Amino acid sequence: MTIVDPAKTGEVADPNAVNITINGKPTVARKGELIIAAADRTEDFIPRFCYHPRMPSVGMCRQCLVEVETPRGPKMVVSCVTPVAEGQVVRTATDSVKKAQEGMLELLLANHPLDCPVCDKGGECPLQDQAFSHGPGESRFVEEKRHYEKPIAISDIVYLDRERCILCDRCTRFADEVAGDALISFISRGNDTQVMTFPDEPFSSYFSGNTVQICPVGALTAKSYRFKARPWDLDQTESTCTSCSVGCRTVVQSSRDELVRYQGVDIDPVNWGWLCDRGRYNFESVNSPDRLTKPLVKTDAGLEATSWSVALENAARMIRLALAKGPRSVAILGGARGTNEDAFAWAMLADKLGIDQRDAQLGDGLNPEVFNLNQATIDEACAASTIILLAPDLKEELPVLYLRLRDSAQKRKSRIIEFSAHDSGLTPHAWRTFDYEPGNQARVVRDALSTDEIREQLSRGQVVVVLGRANLAENEMFALQAAAAVFDAAPNAKVLPVLRRGNVRGAVVAGLTPQNDSGDAIDILRSAAAGKIDCLVLLGADPISDVADAGIVQRAFAQVKNLISIDTMLTGSNRNADVVLPAAAYGEKSGTTTNLEGRISNLSQKITPRGTSRPDWMIATELGIALGADIGVSSLEQLNQKLVATIGAFSSSKDPRSTRGDGVLMTRETPVSISSSSVKVLERNAYNLRLVVSRTMYDRAQSTLASPSLVGIVNDAAIHVHPSELARIGVAEGTTVRVGAEGTSIVAPIKANNRVHRGVAWLPFNHTGVDINPLLNIVGDVTDVRIEPIK
Amino acid sequence: MSRLNETNTKLAREIISRYPRPKSALIPLLHISQEQNGYITREAMQHLGELVGVTSAEVYGTATFYEMFKFEPVGKYLINICGTMSCALMGAHELMQHAEKKLGVKAGGTTPDGVFTLAHAECQAACTEAPTLQVNYRYRLRVTPADFDKLVDDLKDGKLGDEIPQHGVLAKVRQVIAPEREVGAKAPEDVNDAPAWLDGKAAL
Numbered sequence: 004m005t006i007v008d009p010a011k012t013g014e015v016a017d018p019n020a021v022n023i024t025i026n027g028k029p030t031v032a033r034k035g036e037l038i039i040a041a042a043d044r045t046e047d048f049i050p051r052f053c054y055h056p057r058m059p060s061v062g063m064c065r066q067c068l069v070e071v072e073t074p075r076g077p078k079m080v081v082s083c084v085t086p087v088a089e090g091q092v093v094r095t096a097t098d099s100v101k102k103a104q105e106g107m108l109e110l111l112l113a114n115h116p117l118d119c120p121v122c123d124k125g126g127e128c129p130l131q132d133q134a135f136s137h138g139p140g141e142s143r144f145v146e147e148k149r150h151y152e153k154p155i156a157i158s159d160i161v162y163l164d165r166e167r168c169i170l171c172d173r174c175t176r177f178a179d180e181v182a183g184d185a186l187i188s189f190i191s192r193g194n195d196t197q198v199m200t201f202p203d204e205p206f207s208s209y210f211s212g213n214t215v216q217i218c219p220v221g222a223l224t225a226k227s228y229r230f231k232a233r234p235w236d237l238d239q240t241e242s243t244c245t246s247c248s249v250g251c252r253t254v255v256q257s258s259r260d261e262l263v264r265y266q267g268v269d270i271d272p273v274n275w276g277w278l279c280d281r282g283r284y285n286f287e288s289v290n291s292p293d294r295l296t297k298p299l300v301k302t303d304a305g306l307e308a309t310s311w312s313v314a315l316e317n318a319a320r321m322i323r324l325a326l327a328k329g330p331r332s333v334a335i336l337g338g339a340r341g342t343n344e345d346a347f348a349w350a351m352l353a354d355k356l357g358i359d360q361r362d363a364q365l366g367d368g369l370n371p372e373v374f375n376l377n378q379a380t381i382d383e384a385c386a387a388s389t390i391i392l393l394a395p396d397l398k399e400e401l402p403v404l405y406l407r408l409r410d411s412a413q414k415r416k417s418r419i420i421e422f423s424a425h426d427s428g429l430t431p432h433a434w435r436t437f438d439y440e441p442g443n444q445a446r447v448v449r450d451a452l453s454t455d456e457i458r459e460q461l462s463r464g465q466v467v468v469v470l471g472r473a474n475l476a477e478n479e480m481f482a483l484q485a486a487a488a489v490f491d492a493a494p495n496a497k498v499l500p501v502l503r504r505g506n507v508r509g510a511v512v513a514g515l516t517p518q519n520d521s522g523d524a525i526d527i528l529r530s531a532a533a534g535k536i537d538c539l540v541l542l543g544a545d546p547i548s549d550v551a552d553a554g555i556v557q558r559a560f561a562q563v564k565n566l567i568s569i570d571t572m573l574t575g576s577n578r579n580a581d582v583v584l585p586a587a588a589y590g591e592k593s594g595t596t597t598n599l600e601g602r603i604s605n606l607s608q609k610i611t612p613r614g615t616s617r618p619d620w621m622i623a624t625e626l627g628i629a630l631g632a633d634i635g636v637s638s639l640e641q642l643n644q645k646l647v648a649t650i651g652a653f654s655s656s657k658d659p660r661s662t663r664g665d666g667v668l669m670t671r672e673t674p675v676s677i678s679s680s681s682v683k684v685l686e687r688n689a690y691n692l693r694l695v696v697s698r699t700m701y702d703r704a705q706s707t708l709a710s711p712s713l714v715g716i717v718n719d720a721a722i723h724v725h726p727s728e729l730a731r732i733g734v735a736e737g738t739t740v741r742v743g744a745e746g747t748s749i750v751a752p753i754k755a756n757n758r759v760h761r762g763v764a765w766l767p768f769n770h771t772g773v774d775i776n777p778l779l780n781i782v783g784d785v786t787d788v789r790i791e792p793i794k
Numbered sequence: 795m796s797r798l799n800e801t802n803t804k805l806a807r808e809i810i811s812r813y814p815r816p817k818s819a820l821i822p823l824l825h826i827s828q829e830q831n832g833y834i835t836r837e838a839m840q841h842l843g844e845l846v847g848v849t850s851a852e853v854y855g856t857a858t859f860y861e862m863f864k865f866e867p868v869g870k871y872l873i874n875i876c877g878t879m880s881c882a883l884m885g886a887h888e889l890m891q892h893a894e895k896k897l898g899v900k901a902g903g904t905t906p907d908g909v910f911t912l913a914h915a916e917c918q919a920a921c922t923e924a925p926t927l928q929v930n931y932r933y934r935l936r937v938t939p940a941d942f943d944k945l946v947d948d949l950k951d952g953k954l955g956d957e958i959p960q961h962g963v964l965a966k967v968r969q970v971i972a973p974e975r976e977v978g979a980k981a982p983e984d985v986n987d988a989p990a991w992l993d994g995k996a997a998l
Contacts, residue, residue: 185848188855201850202836 023091038082038093039067047095050104050137052111052129052219053171054083057275058180063172064111066133068103070094079103105139112142114149115220116166124221126234130169151197157187158206159715160226160280161215165197168222174198174214181277183409183428184208198222207716209402209700212283213276216266225264227284227712232258240607241268241663243596245340245505245589246282246706249381249403250598250666253278255286255590255609262286262590262610270665272382272602279402281700281713286590288709289610293572295585296614306573306583311615311625318582319629321565325538326356332537334360334527337544338515338619339504341586342594342606343653344639345619346506347646349542350514352623355632359521360536363510365549366525368502369472369479371511373486377674379467379497380600385411388464391496392421393444393485394471398428399699400503401599405429408469418460422448422485424474424695425723425765426758434460438760440693441477442685442785445484449682452492466493471501475551475768476696478784480683487679494676501599503698509597512652512669515542524550531559541568542619543586547575548703548769551696554780569622574705585616592618593639595662597669603656604666683784691787692724692764694744694778702769719772722790723756723765734792742766744788747777753790764788796835798842802826805968806845812971814981816846824857828962833864862931869904870960871949874915875927875937881917884924890914892939896946909950911961929954930961 019034025045032041037060039049053063062084070077071085072092079099094100112134119125151165170189175198179185186206190199200206206214215223239256244265251274256264265283269276298314299306325332335353338346338361346363353361364371384390385407397405405428411417418434421427422444430436435457439447451457470486472479489496502508510516517523522530528546530536532555539559546556560566560579568577571588591612595603612618617625620642627634636642640659647653652669661667687693701707701716708714722742724732732753734740740753742764751766751773759765766775778786798806806826810819820842827838839853846853857863864872875893877886894900897910904911920926923935927942934945948954959966 179852186851188849188851190855190858192859199851199854201839201854204850 021087021089021091023087023089023093025093026095032087034087036087038069038071038080038085038087038091041087042069042082042093042095049082049095050108050133051083052133052169053173055173055176055217057269057277058173058176060084061172061176064107064169066104066107066111066137068100068107070097070100101137104137108134108138109142109144111169112138113144113146114166115169116148118167121230122167122221123224123229124167124218128221129219149194154224156205156226157200158208158211160284160712161206161211162224162226162229163198164222164224165199167220168198169220170196170198171219173217173219174223177210177214177217178206178208180413181406181410182208182210182213183431184210187214209279209281209398210277210406212278212280213267216276216278225284225712227287228264231263232256237263238609240609241605242590242607242609243598243604243666244278244282245596245606246279246285247401247503248501248505248507248599249273249401250596250602250604251278251282251403252604252664253282255607257590257609260610262289272380272665273598274403275407277403277406279700281402281707284712285706285710287711287713288572288706289588289590289613291572291709293709294588294613295570295572295583295616298585298615299580299583301579301581306578306580311584311617314582314584315625315629318567318584318626321538321567321581322356322540322626322630325536325565326358328537330357330359331521331530332535333358333540334531334536334538335515335540335542336362336365336524336527336546337542338363338510339507340543341506341510341619342592342596343506343509343513343603344594344642344646345592345623346510346513346515347650348620348623348634348636348642351634351636351645352627352632353518354514355627355634356630359518360527360530361515361521362517362524362527363507363515363542364502364504364524365544365546366523366528367472367475367549367551368504368507369470369482369500371516372675372677373470373483373498373500373502374508374512374601375672375675376486376498376500376677377496378601378671379499380602380668381407381499383465383497384408384467384469384499385417386465387417387467387497389460389466389493390417390419391466391468391489392419392423392427392429392433393448393473393482393489394469394501395473395503395697396423396425396427396429396699397469397501399697400471401501402700404501404599408432420451420457420460422451423760424693424763425756425760430758440687440760440762441474441695442481442687442693444481445488445679445682446684448485448488449491449679452489458492461493466496467499468496469499469501471503474695474697476694476766476779476786481784483677484679484682487677488682490676490678499600506596508599508601509595509603512597513646513650525552525555528555528559531563532561534562536562537564539563539566541566541570541576541580543570545570545574545576545705548705551768551779553776569619571616572705572709584622585614586622587612587616587618591616594618594620595643595656598666601652601669601671602666603653603662603669604664605659605662685785687762687787691789692728692762694786694788695759695763695765696768696775696779697765698768699770702767703771704769717771718767719752720767720770720775721752721754721773723754723759723767724790725759725761725763726755726757727761728764728790729753729755732790732792734790739793741791741793742778742788743791744778744786745781745783747780749773749775749777750793751775764790796831796837797840798823798827798838798845799830802830803841803845806842810846814984817848817852820846820848820853820856821860824853824860824863825962825964828863829964830962832870832960832962833867864961867904867908868961869911870909871929871958872911872913872931872961873927873929874913874918874931875901876915876918876920876925878917878921880921881925886925889925889927889937889939889942893942896943910946929958930963932958 154162154164252268267278297308412432421433568580
């Protein structure tokens with residue numbers, strides 16, 4: 004036993020250091036650390052099933068028994084619930100420990116079926132592995148095992164096999180404590196204990212896939228992966244998810260050159276091993292039979308497959324013709340789907356050709372200036388004493404960021420002050436919630452932050468503003484004015500910009516953002532609708548379903564002479580394009596991506612691009628050559644070096660190795676600040692409701708619709724109002740109503756929703772069933788609607 | 795309907811207010827629900843979840859842990875015949891056979907008129923008085939087949955109405971706490987001083 008006596012060594016003792024001995028090796032643990040975690044660091048592996056480092060321990064499975072020296076001799080303790088103590092002596096591999104662990108395994112296996120050969124978990128199963136490494140080898144049980152119907156679907160995504168379950172409590176703890184959706188629970192007791200949902204209420208959590216990943220046996224399996232592959236057949240590479248801008252670290256696994264599964268990778272700064280179901284299961288869209296495999300060119304008979312050389316020649320001719328009229332008759336929309344390198348290649352091409360009109364945001368983001376404000380990382384936000392939410396519902400749009408902020412609020416590290424027009428996933432965890440109506444948020448923020456209570460809270464420590472676009476039916480200036488009002492009250496506040504598209508930050512910083520005051524995506528579309536743009540390039544963008552105001556898109560498409568689309572599938576936007584170039588999808592290309600906090604991390608290619616599809620950067624290069632505007636790169640490495648050397652923000656990723664694992668933050672420049680000079684407030688007429696349009700996790704996004712696991716979850720749209728409004732309008736829940744605004748109207752079912760605040764009507768964006776577009780065509784800073792019964 | 799009725803909802807809210815955390819009131823609320831309907835319905839579990847702020851799955855998980863909560867309709871009188879060792883030695887199996895014949899249902903079944911449910915039970919902790927049974931958890935000791943017949947007939951005739959309430963009724967007298975005697979719901983972390991009855995003398 005080694006106890007470091009600071010008086011003898013003369014060193015200043017770390018107050019959090021605890022000296023313990025594990026299997027004879029002296030080691031320094033941290034105060035409060037569990038024995039099992041300390042043993043992991045000294046590489047004395049203790050078998051376990053229920054212990055998970057990201058969740059509080061419960062000591063459910065009893066597998067992690069070890070011996071600890073006590074004054075009365077060695078004592079068996081459960082190492083996942085026993086914290087280290089000064090001078091503790093731990094032994095993890097004595098004969099009695101082995102006997103105890105073997106006994107536990109024998110008991111766990113008493114009811115566990117030996118169907119490993121047909122179990123998805125077989126080959127990567129902690130129970131299987133530890134039965135080999137720490138098990139007795141044979142069982143004394145000869146009795147019949149428990150039987151249940153197997154497997155049963157507990158949601159659209161997850162299957163449950165209760166026979167295999169060892170009741171470790173990982174999934175139920177995750178659902179309750181981490182995700183906050185306690186939709187599964189232990190029911191019954193004793194020998195009948197089983198994990199189950201409430202009858203007829205599915206486990207419809209946005210995070211259900213994580214329970215499949217952390218299940219230590221094959222009790223929870225994913226519909227998408229059942230019988231698809233065996234773990235020893237899987238090929239895998241570490242990558243970063245680009246389904247939204249959180250940038251969760253993943254492992255991309257394939258079998259026979261087809262993606263079969265994503266698993267979350269635990270990195271401290273971002274996702275802690277968790278993924279949302281959309282990000283986890285939309286890989287199915289990469290395997291979709293609808294993927295484009297060849298370039299298409301419009302002919303009299305519609306779009307027809309052709310060769311790359313013909314398609315590129317056509318595209319080049321269209322751009323050349325348009326450029327002959329002037330640089331402002333060509334525009335590029337999109338680019339947030341690709342890698343930093345993809346965006347940079349297109350930005351270089353646009354620079355060469357003098358195309359200023361480009362935008363990776365599609366009118367649903369914020370002014371890129373938000374990236375120049377004093378930036379916070381996700382970790383900084385979670386450690387801040389005050390988090391101010393001026394953001395969309397993070398549970399819907401940036402699910403794993405929601406998990407992180409929820410965790411911070413739950414552990415009372417941060418207090419959340421939320422400003423919103425309808426309740427969000429974080430509302431139950433908010434310290435204070437303030438209602439606003441779109442258009443008056445700056446005033447609400449200013450008033451709220453001037454009370455003594457809030458001022459005192461703001462003065463306690465770091466303030467982080469989570470700033471995003473909460474409503475597609477309002478001008479972005481309202482969000483920015485509200486943010487400015489926060490800076491007036493807390494000048495040292497930092498900003499975590501939450502723009503949702505995968506690599507929007509990388510694309511904007513790499514140059515796919517309007518140049519020389521050429522106007523943003525909406526200006527581009529307006530200019531196209533006015534006949535000023537001859538050639539429009541859609542870089543993985545589907546404006547028909549992505550831009551809130553689809554009417555302007557339709558008018559723009561009608562006027563544009565030539566539409567060139569670079570995409571993975573045919574979408575509502577490129578069905579009538581003149582040239583469609585097939586792009587390599589996620590998993591089919593390498594590069595780097597940037598998340599919402601500016602973290603650059605790598606993307607790895609796992610499978611061969613379908614057909615002849617190519618990464619966007621390669622298309623830019625070839626198109627450049629066809630146009631006589633060679634951007635001078637011939638490999639991804641070369642392109643990356645050029646990116647890092649050209650654009651200052653990327654210089655921190657000079658060493659490509661830095662983008663692996665945790666990734667590396669963009670080089671930051673001196674932040675700018677904003678303050679509220681003039682605040683515009685738009686009052687609502689009392690007869691109307693102010694419209695909020697925002698996204699939910701599952702909508703008609705191409706990647707969701709093309710993923711069989713997810714497509715069934717997409718809901719039909721309805722107009723949601725506070726229950727008290729129903730009586731005022733004079734209709735019953737579920738009836739179809741007319742929602743009118745400024746001479747236009749839509750017809751939709753109405754729903755009472757007590758999460759929607761009074762005075763506001765909420766419409767989910769891009770859902771099935773109802774075309775809400777007419778309401779979004781209104782050229783105004785906010786949209787007021789009147790809801791009337793249909794006579 | 796099967797949710798708590800108005801009176802019981804009011805009572806439920808009153809009970810919830812006695813606890814620092816609403817979900818702590820779940821068990822008493824489940825009893826009220828069982829008293830109302832004779833068993834715990836799905837709608838009741840959903841309602842209780844709404845009242846105490848947990849999901850229906852959590853209510854379901856908690857409720858199913860306890861044997862005395864039933865999730866299918868049971869008869870007005872639930873007869874549990876003990877079959878553990880002492881009772882078995884003293885003729886519990888024969889008693890059960892007799893009961894099955896008398897009521898015309900197998901153990902676990904409910905008579906078609908919905909009056910009796912017959913069930914096996916494990917030790918009822920009255921081994922010296924074997925064989926035992928319980929009717930709605932009220933004891934009957936040293937039960938002979940003849941005793942059983944009389945019990946059933948008396949129950950049918952309503953002669954035991956005072957002694958044995960219908961299934962689900964826990965107590966005939968409802969606890970009423972006068973407002974001045976309420977202690978208030980204080981969370982453990984908010985308790986800073988020793989309780990008054992310790993009189994400052996106790997060494998905790």
